[in-house]
Amino acid sequence: ATPSTEGINISADLQDSNLRDDVHVLTGNVRITQADMSMEAEKATVNGLQTDRSRWTFERGVHIRSNKADLRADTADALFASGRVSEATVKGAPAQFEQLDATADKKVSGRAKVIEYDFGKGTVKMTQDVWFSYGGNEFRGDTVVYNLNDERVVVNPGATRGNGGRVNITIKPGSVPALPGSQNKPPPEKDGTAE
Amino acid sequence: MNWSWIWIAAVLAALVIAFGVASRRDSSSVGAQETPSQPAYYLKDAVITETTPEGNPEIRLIANRIEQQPNDDGIELSNVRVDYLKVPDKQWFLSAQRGVVPADSHIIQFMGNVELKPTDGPATTFLRTQELSIDSEKNIAYTTTSPVTIRFGAYAMDVKRFEADLNTERVRMEAVNGRTDKG
Numbered sequence: 589a590t591p592s593t594e595g596i597n598i599s600a601d602l603q604d605s606n607l608r609d610d611v612h613v614l615t616g617n618v619r620i621t622q623a624d625m626s627m628e629a630e631k632a633t634v635n636g637l638q639t640d641r642s643r644w645t646f647e648r649g650v651h652i653r654s655n656k657a658d659l660r661a662d663t664a665d666a667l668f669a670s671g672r673v674s675e676a677t678v679k680g681a682p683a684q685f686e687q688l689d690a691t692a693d694k695k696v697s698g699r700a701k702v703i704e705y706d707f708g709k710g711t712v713k714m715t716q717d718v719w720f721s722y723g724g725n726e727f728r729g730d731t732v733v734y735n736l737n738d739e740r741v742v743v744n745p746g747a748t749r750g751n752g753g754r755v756n757i758t759i760k761p762g763s764v765p766a767l768p769g770s771q772n773k774p775p776p777e778k779d780g781t782a783e
Numbered sequence: 784m785n786w787s788w789i790w791i792a793a794v795l796a797a798l799v800i801a802f803g804v805a806s807r808r809d810s811s812s813v814g815a816q817e818t819p820s821q822p823a824y825y826l827k828d829a830v831i832t833e834t835t836p837e838g839n840p841e842i843r844l845i846a847n848r849i850e851q852q853p854n855d856d857g858i859e860l861s862n863v864r865v866d867y868l869k870v871p872d873k874q875w876f877l878s879a880q881r882g883v884v885p886a887d888s889h890i891i892q893f894m895g896n897v898e899l900k901p902t903d904g905p906a907t908t909f910l911r912t913q914e915l916s917i918d919s920e921k922n923i924a925y926t927t928t929s930p931v932t933i934r935f936g937a938y939a940m941d942v943k944r945f946e947a948d949l950n951t952e953r954v955r956m957e958a959v960n961g962r963t964d965k966g
Contacts, residue, residue, distance in 0.1 A: 598938065598961040605935070605954040607901055607908060608873065612935070614959065638905050638936030671937065671963060 594623040596671065600632070610638050618646070624655040625673060625707070627666065641669045652676055652705070653688075656736045657712060659703060660684045677704045682719075685712055687736060694723040694739070698732060710736040726758040825850040841869045846882070856886035863893065866902075869922070873952045874902040877924075879915070889920045892927075899924060901952060907936050910945060922949045931956075937963040 601616025612634045620627040630648035646664040653659070661678035668674070683703045687696035701716035713733045714720060720727040720734065722741060733742045743757075826849040833842045847862040860882035867875040880895025893915045900909035912931040917924045925946040933940040933956065940961035947954045 596938075596963045598940070598959065600959045601957070603940075603942070603954075603956040603959045605956070607904055607952040607954060637938060638908055640937070 596620065596622045596668065596673075605637075611635055612637050620644070620673075622673060625653065627652050627664070627673075627676070629664070640671075641667070643667055650678060650680075652678060654705075654707060656687060656689055656710065657705060658686045658688055659705060661703070673707055675704065675706050675708075677702065679703075682717060685714065687734075690739075695721070696723075696734065696739075697721050698734070700732075712736065823851040823853045823856075839868075840866075842867055858884040860884070865917075867949055870950050872903065873950065875924075875949055876900055876902055877915075877917075890916050890918055892916045899947070905936060907934055909934050910947075912945070917949075923947065924949055933961075935961075939963075 598614070598620055600614035600618045603612055603614045605612040614632045614634070615630065618629050618632045620632070627644075627646060628649070628651045629646035631646070633645045633647075634642055636642040644664075644666045646666070648662070650661045650664045651659070652661075652664060652666075659676070659678050661680035661683035663680070664676055664678040666673055666676040679702050682699040682701055685698040685700075685703050685705075690696045698712070698714050698718065698720040700714035700718040702714070704713040704715075705711075706713075711733060713731065715731045718727070718729055718732045720729075720732045720741070720743075722739075727741065727743055729743045731744050733745055734740070827847065829844075829846050829849050831844045831849075832840050833844075834840050843866040844860070845864045845866075846860040848860070850859045850861075851857070852859060861880070863879055863882040865875075865877040865882075867877065877893065877897070877899045879893035879897040881893065883892045883894070885892075894913065897912050897915045898909055899915060910926075910931060910933045912926050912928065914928045915924055915926050923946060926944055929943045930941045931943070931945045933942060933945065933954075938961045940956065940959055942956040942960070943958035945954065945956050
């Protein structure tokens with residue numbers, strides 16, 4: 589997604605600020621928006637609101653949405669730098685991810701304890717108890733990295749034979765195993781890229 | 784801390800003025816009855832500083848004019864600025880078109896383009912509103928009308944109500960709506 593130059597909007601029922609430490613706690617219907625990106629939660633704590641690089645922690649009923657992805661979780665940490673959100677890490681039991689602009693037959697969704705969303709690169713990295721579904725085909729593994737732009741999936745990146753978690757793929761009956769990203773067929777990679 | 788020190792300083796100044804006026808009164812007493820009620824006393828370009836027992840400035844109050852109202856003994860200040868210096872590293876500046884200190888009250892009210900900011904905060908941290916009161920006993924500043932505009936770095940916030948603890952620099956705001964300018 590091209591980084592937005594839109595302004596950031598904040599709203600909340602209540603804000604308690606410590607000017608000295610530049611720490612601000614927003615509570616009640618917390619909502620942050622920038623262009624088509626939104627972050628909602630019951631509570632948000634901001635460090636460095638008065639600087640060009642602020643760290644946000646969201647708690648309770650976290651819902652993050654961009655034009656491509658929808659994330660729901662219990663907590664989230666987000667970094668805002670140079671006037672835009674650059675990354676967000678959400679955690680839940682489990683946290684949930686869904687791609688928004690996927691066509692019906694390629695519905696993409698996933699669950700994991702930790703999901704890291706890089707807004708700039710358009711990548712979603714799921715770790716810890718990962719379940720990932722692409723057009724009905726299911727993946728389970730320790731780590732799944734999905735690229736929202738080119739729809740490539742890498743399962744257990746960095747794992748080598750014998751030292752990485754197992755990859756379980758379930759192919760939906762009757763579906764041509766056209767796994768994500770298979771249109772272009774780069775040489776199979778050692779780390780178990782699903783092609 | 785209460786603001787009686789304003790009165791003390793003002794009354795002392797008034798005594799001096801009053802003595803001067805009295806000594807000239809015999810020659811000009813004929814027209815006194817028709818003139819509109821005058822302030823009991825007023826000070827021009829006044830700088831009043833309250834200090835700690837050791838002499839350190841705690842609050843400095845600068846005003847183009849300070850008047851005591853004869854009808855209610857209240858004090859009215861014009862083009863007022865307050866340097867709140869009580870807590871060494873938590874100091875504040877306040878400026879306003881008007882200030883009012885009701886008689887026997889520890890609440891001072893400010894009106895008209897009121898701006899409050901921490902002295903050592905970034906230049907882009909301040910509050911702007913039309914009315915603000917300071918409870919001088921609790922050292923709390925709070926707004927009494929809205930909207931209130933607050934600036935935190937790149938964020939401009941409109942809030943319904945604002946309350947600041949001048950000792951701890953903790954600020955509470957209600958119904959917050961803020962935004963940054965475009966990137």
